[in-house]
Amino acid sequence: EVQLVESGGGLVEPGGSLRLSCAASGFTFSDEWMDWVRQAPGKGLEWVGRIKSRAAGGTTDYAAPVKGRFSISRDDSKDTLYLQMDSLKTEDTAIYYCTTDIWDWGQGTLVTVSS
Amino acid sequence: DIVMTQSPDSLAVSLGERATINCKSSQSVSDSSDTRNHLAWYQQKPGRPPTLLFRWESTRESGVPDRFSGSGSGTDFTLTISNLQTEDVAVYYCLQYYSIPYTFGQGTKLEI
Numbered sequence: 001e002v003q004l005v006e007s008g009g010g011l012v013e014p015g016g017s018l019r020l021s022c023a024a025s026g027f028t029f030s031d032e033w034m035d036w037v038r039q040a041p042g043k044g045l046e047w048v049g050r051i052k053s054r055a056a057g058g059t060t061d062y063a064a065p066v067k068g069r070f071s072i073s074r075d076d077s078k079d080t081l082y083l084q085m086d087s088l089k090t091e092d093t094a095i096y097y098c099t100t101d102i103w104d105w106g107q108g109t110l111v112t113v114s115s
Numbered sequence: 116d117i118v119m120t121q122s123p124d125s126l127a128v129s130l131g132e133r134a135t136i137n138c139k140s141s142q143s144v145s146d147s148s149d150t151r152n153h154l155a156w157y158q159q160k161p162g163r164p165p166t167l168l169f170r171w172e173s174t175r176e177s178g179v180p181d182r183f184s185g186s187g188s189g190t191d192f193t194l195t196i197s198n199l200q201t202e203d204v205a206v207y208y209c210l211q212y213y214s215i216p217y218t219f220g221q222g223t224k225l226e227i
Contacts, residue, residue: 047217061215105164
């Protein structure tokens with residue numbers, strides 16, 4: 001059974017940084033392309049970005065609102081996905097979900113950007 | 116970017132009746148090499164993460180009741196829920212994964 005467990009969310013001031021983690025199990029993590037999707041309170045779903053598997057080049061793609069501020073990485077030895085978020089804005093407040101290339105989803109972790 | 120537009124925004128259907136949710140993309144999400152439609156449907160219940168109902172527009176995920184069906188091609192897609200049950204109350208989203216950035220529809224809230 002696929003399991004994705006996000007952690008690292010919390011309250012951060014505008015301009016601050018936060019790193020989210022996603023611990024994966026139940027599948028061969030290194031083979032999978034992984035994505036982050038977010039959902040602002042009471043709003044719809046927004047794709048944040050993805051990282052390909054190492055075999056596919058390990059490259060990343062990002063949505064325009066986060067490009068240059070967010071960075072996705074992976075540690076296949078630890079079956080863990082990361083989302084480094086810098087220069088955070090109030091509009092980044094959302095639940096952040098880790099997904100296996102948008103198929104299976106974790107429970108999410110809440111990030112609140114507020115002073 | 117491909118814009119995904121769902122209709123209606125909300126829908127009230129009686130128990131046992133049929134619900135139809137539409138999703139339109141601003142450009143084709145069909146792969147010409149294999150004619151597959153890069154379109155997924157999700158269900159999200161309050162306080163829960165989304166769950167995948169269909170990938171490739173009509174490939175039902177394991178455990179999804181056959182009351183749910185997906186159809187469409189090119190730019191127009193439909194999610195149909197027959198014999199509506201109370202547990203179907205949720206927000207439904209379509210997603211195109213044909214091109215980066217992946218984009219979701221705005222969601223359709225289904226009520227009884």
